[in-house]
Amino acid sequence: MRIVVLGGTGQMGKLVVEQAKAGGHDVVAAARSTGVDISTGAGLDEAFSGADVVVDVSDHVTNGARKAIEFFETAAKNIAAAEARAGVKHHVLLSIVNCDDPRLKSFGYYQGKAAQERAVEASSIP
Template sequence: MRVAVAGGTGLVGRYVVEELESAGQEAVVLARSRGVDLLTGTGLDEAVEGVESVIDVSNLTTTSAKKSIAFFEPATHNLLRAGERAGVRHHVVLSVVGVDRVGLGYYKGKLRQEELVKDGPLPWTVLRATQLHEFAQQTLGQVPGPVAVVPRMRTQPVAAKEVAQHLVRLALAAPLGATTELAGPQIEQLVDMARRLLRAQGRSRLVLPVPLPGATGAAMRGDGQLPTGPHARGEQTFEAWLSEHTV
């Protein structure tokens, strides 16, 4: 099967490409470095020709709702239109657990992405995953310096490779026309994850826990980003990930 991977050069995307190729499928990477621009649609029609399924793991880093929507809305619209013209039979998109319960700006764009897919012309499946194990490092890298400001947050982190494996299984199967969830094996506190990561890396840095205000902060400190019902569960713990990715 010929499967297009939007964002195939990113963290999850690289694993998706590896999983597809290991399964004997043909992966077509949709990325600017491959001559495809999701925001303008440049090169998209040519790239998805003969594609049967699309896995969309395209992403950007922002806390702004405006910037998030400005990316996900046109990118998703262009992907769906190109997919319809090419006769794509299954559109799979990666989203986030709690995207509809936590009022983060970034999540506004993801919700818009989900809406477009669900109301769009292609058979679809949405996978909402919890934060990746790499999220602790991403949080620490947002503000350099001796003090790391880390929001108080409960999460059930999952391995990027396991997210990719799940996405590929979904893409190679029949469309669900539904949203499914994937989480890691254990609930963690983000502040604790950050401290353990720094210790594993041999780095000395003060971690300052900060509760975000309002309903958004309360949801992050509570169950807002945890699965609420039946869900698939990854196997790799954060501790096992630390052992694999740090010396």
């Protein structure tokens, strides 16, 4: 199985890449350092070519709700569009449990992750 790991060179991504490779999968570690920018969509089509699954463990460090929401929504839309073009069958997203809890609204980053979840759910990729 061909798996693309978005954020594949980061702290969590390295672990996912390592485990997927150990499982015998063909793995692409996609990140800005490898020419993939989810905020602009650059490199996504090439990275997703032949992919069966995309695992998104990407991150954006900010505490500002507006910035976090904008980044994660834009990235999710860029990713979903590229997945659809490539025929990706599954999208796996690393998120935060209860990030959509209204009691946590003061955490801007959580609002961004909740927006990301909604954008992924609205996409055509299961």
